[in-house]
Amino acid sequence: MARTISYREALNEALAQEMERDESVIVLGEDNAGGAGSPGEDDAWGGVLGVTKGLYHRFPGRVLDTPISESAFVGAAIGAATRGLRPVAELMFIDFMGVCFDQIFNQAAKFRYMFGGKAETPVVIRTMYGAGLRAAAQHSQALYPIFTHIPGLKVVVPSSPYEAKGLMIQSIRDSDPVIFCEHKAMYDTTGDVPEDSYTIPFGEANVVRDGDDVTVVAIGRMVSVAEEAARELSTSGIEVEIIDPRTTSPLDEETILESVENTGRLVVVDEATPRCNLATDISALVAKEAFGSLRAPIEMVTAPHTPVPFSDALEDLYIPDAQRVANAVKSVAGWTR
Amino acid sequence: MNDAIRKVVMPKWGLSMTSGKITEWIVAEGEEVSDGDDLAEIDTDKIAGTLESADAGVLRRVVADVNEDVPVGATIALIAPADVPDSEIEEAARLAREELESGAVEEAAGPVTGTVTVDGRSLAYATLGDGAEVVVLVHGYGGDKNSWLFVQEPLADGRTVHALDLPGHGESAKDVGDGSLDTLAGAVLGFLEQRGIERAHLVGHSLGGAVVTAAAVADPARVASLTLVAPAGVGPDVNAEYLRGFAEATSRRELKPHLGALFADPAQVTRQLADDLMKYKRLDGVDKALRTLLGTLLDGDAPALDVVPLLAKAELPVTVVWGSDDAVLPVSNARSLPDPDAVHVVEGAGHMVHMEKPNALVAVVSEKRR
Numbered sequence: 202m203a204r205t206i207s208y209r210e211a212l213n214e215a216l217a218q219e220m221e222r223d224e225s226v227i228v229l230g231e232d233n234a235g236g237a238g239s240p241g242e243d244d245a246w247g248g249v250l251g252v253t254k255g256l257y258h259r260f261p262g263r264v265l266d267t268p269i270s271e272s273a274f275v276g277a278a279i280g281a282a283t284r285g286l287r288p289v290a291e292l293m294f295i296d297f298m299g300v301c302f303d304q305i306f307n308q309a310a311k312f313r314y315m316f317g318g319k320a321e322t323p324v325v326i327r328t329m330y331g332a333g334l335r336a337a338a339q340h341s342q343a344l345y346p347i348f349t350h351i352p353g354l355k356v357v358v359p360s361s362p363y364e365a366k367g368l369m370i371q372s373i374r375d376s377d378p379v380i381f382c383e384h385k386a387m388y389d390t391t392g393d394v395p396e397d398s399y400t401i402p403f404g405e406a407n408v409v410r411d412g413d414d415v416t417v418v419a420i421g422r423m424v425s426v427a428e429e430a431a432r433e434l435s436t437s438g439i440e441v442e443i444i445d446p447r448t449t450s451p452l453d454e455e456t457i458l459e460s461v462e463n464t465g466r467l468v469v470v471d472e473a474t475p476r477c478n479l480a481t482d483i484s485a486l487v488a489k490e491a492f493g494s495l496r497a498p499i500e501m502v503t504a505p506h507t508p509v510p511f512s513d514a515l516e517d518l519y520i521p522d523a524q525r526v527a528n529a530v531k532s533v534a535g536w537t538r
Numbered sequence: 539m540n541d542a543i544r545k546v547v548m549p550k551w552g553l554s555m556t557s558g559k560i561t562e563w564i565v566a567e568g569e570e571v572s573d574g575d576d577l578a579e580i581d582t583d584k585i586a587g588t589l590e591s592a593d594a595g596v597l598r599r600v601v602a603d604v605n606e607d608v609p610v611g612a613t614i615a616l617i618a619p620a621d622v623p624d625s626e627i628e629e630a631a632r633l634a635r636e637e638l639e640s641g642a643v644e645e646a647a648g649p650v651t652g653t654v655t656v657d658g659r660s661l662a663y664a665t666l667g668d669g670a671e672v673v674v675l676v677h678g679y680g681g682d683k684n685s686w687l688f689v690q691e692p693l694a695d696g697r698t699v700h701a702l703d704l705p706g707h708g709e710s711a712k713d714v715g716d717g718s719l720d721t722l723a724g725a726v727l728g729f730l731e732q733r734g735i736e737r738a739h740l741v742g743h744s745l746g747g748a749v750v751t752a753a754a755v756a757d758p759a760r761v762a763s764l765t766l767v768a769p770a771g772v773g774p775d776v777n778a779e780y781l782r783g784f785a786e787a788t789s790r791r792e793l794k795p796h797l798g799a800l801f802a803d804p805a806q807v808t809r810q811l812a813d814d815l816m817k818y819k820r821l822d823g824v825d826k827a828l829r830t831l832l833g834t835l836l837d838g839d840a841p842a843l844d845v846v847p848l849l850a851k852a853e854l855p856v857t858v859v860w861g862s863d864d865a866v867l868p869v870s871n872a873r874s875l876p877d878p879d880a881v882h883v884v885e886g887a888g889h890m891v892h893m894e895k896p897n898a899l900v901a902v903v904s905e906k907r908r
Contacts, residue, residue, distance in 0.1 A: 203709075363817075367820060395709075395817070395821060397709075397712070397821045397822060397823075398821070398822040399817070399820040399821045399822060400820055400822075401820060402788065402789070405789050405790075408790075408809065411809050455791075456791075
C-alpha cells in the first residue's frame with residue numbers, strides 16, 4: 202500500500218525490488234559497500250548520501266565498491282551491460298562525469314546504432330545534481346542538458362519520491378543507457394509511494410497541476426518550486442498548468458504543445474545554466490511548433506550563466522525560487538503588445 | 539459546550555482525503571434541517587459530493603466559508619434547537635473558528651485498513667464502524683475499495699462496513715489466477731471466513747455485482763442479502779469498447795477519453811481520478827490481471843457472464859440499483875432480471891452510481907436493513 206517515504210527511501214526500495222526480481226541487476230560505485238565491517242558500522246555506507254544503504258548485506262556479491270576512478274567503473278558497468286548484466290552505477294556527482302564522458306557518450310550511447318541494432322546496453326548511471334547543499338562549484342551543477350544533447354542516451358530527472366521509484370524501476374528494465382539524475386537536496390523530501398513495484402514510462406510528461414492561464418514546464422526539483430509559485434498565484438487569480446517532463450530525453454513534446462495551445466503562455470523553469478539548457482530547448486520547440494498559439498513572449502527562469510557560488514547568500518540567489526517563477530508568470534500573464 | 543449544540547464536521551471520504559472545500563451551502567443560517575437533509579456541496583481532490591445532516595434542528599451558524607480549505611474533522615457549522623441562546627452559539631462558533639485557524643484539528647477516525655490471505659493471495663480491505671450488522675462492499679472492474687468513499691461513512695452509522703480490494707485490484711495481490719467468477723467469489727468468501735464474519739450483507743458494483751451473486755450462491759448461509767449496483771452478468775448489453783479501452787490504455791492521454799463512459803456528468807472525470815487510475819495501472823501485474831479479467835467479462839463484444847440463473851436460484855433478499863444514464867452496462871439490462879420491477883433506477887447517475895449519487899445508494903441499502 203502507499204505510505205509516505207522519502208526520495209532516498211523510494212530509490213533504495215526500487216533498487217532492492219529490482220535486485221530481488223532480477224539477478225542480473227548489480228550495483229556498483231564509490232562507497233556503496235564501503236564502511237561495511239569497520240568498527241561500529243555493521244552496514245555499508247551505501248554511497249556518499251546513503252541511497253544504497255542496506256543492499257550490501259541483502260544481496261551478497263552484487264553490491265560492488267569501486268576505486269575512485271569514474272572512467273574505470275563507469276566503463277566497467279557499460280561493458281558488463283553489453284554482456285548481459287543490468288548494472289546500476291553510481292557516479293557520485295554529475296560534476297565528475299567529465300572524466301568518464303568517453304565511456305558514456307562515445308561508447309554506451311553509440312553501441313546500438315553502430316552495431317546495427319544488435320547490441321543492447323542496459324546500464325543505469327545514477328548521479329546527483331543540483332545546488333543548495335553549500336558544496337561549491339564542482340559539486341553543485343545541473344548538467345542534465347549535456348546528456349540530453351546526446352542521441353542514444355535516455356535522461357531521467359525525477360521530481361518526487363513517487364516519480365523516483367517508478368522511473369528507477371523503468372530505467373533498470375530499459376535496455377538502453379539511462380542517465381538518472383537525482384537532486385541531492387531532495388533526498389529527504391517525502392511523498393506517497395506504493396509498496397508494490399511499478400513503472401513510469403519514459404517520454405510521458407506528468408501534468409502536475411491543471412490551469413488555463415499560463416503553462417509552466419519545470420524540470421526535477423523545479424517542479425516543487427513551480428508548485429509553490431502556483432499556489433501563491435492562484436490566490437491572485439492566475440491558474441498555472443505545471444508540466445513535469447519526467448524525462449528530458451525522450452521529451453514528451455505533445456503534452457507541452459497541447460498545454461500551450463490552451464494557455465497561449467509559457468514559462469520554463471530550469472536549474473541549469475541558461476545556454477543550451479532545457480529552457481532554451483523547450484522554448485525553441487514551442488516557438489517553432491505552437492507560434493500561432495502564443496499570446497505573449499516566452500519567459501525562462503534559470504540559473505545565471507556563472508559557476509555555482511560557494512557563498513551561502515549568493516548560492517541562494519543562484520537557484521531559481523518561487524518568487525522568480527511567480528514574477529515570470531505574472532509578466533507573461535499581464536503582457537500586452 | 540451545551541450538548542444541544544451539534545457540530546457539523548468536514549467528513550472523511552476515503553483514506554486519502556485530508557481536507558475539503560465547501561463549494562455551496564445548500565442550507566442557510568437560520569433554516570430548519572432534518573436528519574438526512576442535504577447540507578452542503580463539498581469538493582475533495584477526488585470528486586465533489588453532498589454532505590447530509592446527521593442531526594435535526596436549526597442551522598444556527600456557518601463556521602467555514604465557501605472555498606475555504608478545511609481539514610477533515612474540523613467543525614464547519616453548528617446545528618442546535620432554536621431555543622439555545624445566541625450567546626452560547628456565539629461562544630461555540632468562536633471556539634470552532636479558533637480551532638480551525640490554529641490548525642489544531644483532531645483528524646476524524648478514517649477507515650482502518652488491513653489484509654487477509656486467501657488462496658495464497660493477500661487481500662486488502664478498509665473497515666469503518668463497529669456495529670453488529672456487517673456490510674461488505676465489492677468494487678467493479680478496475681476499481682478499488684476507495685471507490686466507495688462517499689457511501690462507506692454514512693453506511694457505517696451503526697454497522698461494520700468493510701470495503702474490499704478484489705484480487706488484481708487496489709492493494710490486493712495482482713495475481714487473479716484464472717480470473718473466473720468463482721475465483722473472485724472465493725476471495726470474498728475467504729475474506730468473510732478469515733475475518734470471522736458469519737453473515738454479511740454484500741453490496742457489489744458492476745463486476746463486483748456478479749461476484750457477490752456467485753458468492754451468495756456458493757455459500758448462502760454467509761450472505762444475508764445482496765445489493766447489486768449496475769451489476770455485470772445481467773442482460774445482453776455491455777460497452778466492450780470502454781472495457782477494452784480501459785484495459786489497454788498505457789497513458790493518461792489514452793485513458794481519459796474512456797473514463798467519460800463511467801459518469802452521467804463528464805465533469806466527474808477529474809485529472810486526479812485519471813492520475814489515480816494510471817498509478818494503479820502502472821503497478822506490476824495489473825496489466826495481466828486486467829487482461830485476464832477482460833476475458834471473464836467479454837466474449838467478443840458481448841457479455842461473457844450471465845448471473846441471471848444464479849439470481850433465480852438465490853433465496854435471499856436482492857435489491858438492484860441502476861443509474862438511468864449508465865453508458866457501460868445500460869439500465870435496459872435490468873429487463874433481464876427475474877424481477878425487473880424491483881430495480882431502483884437512480885435518475886441522473888451513470889455507471890458509478892455510488893460516486894455520482896451516493897445518497898441514493900445509501901438510502902436503498904439502509905432502507906432494506908431496517
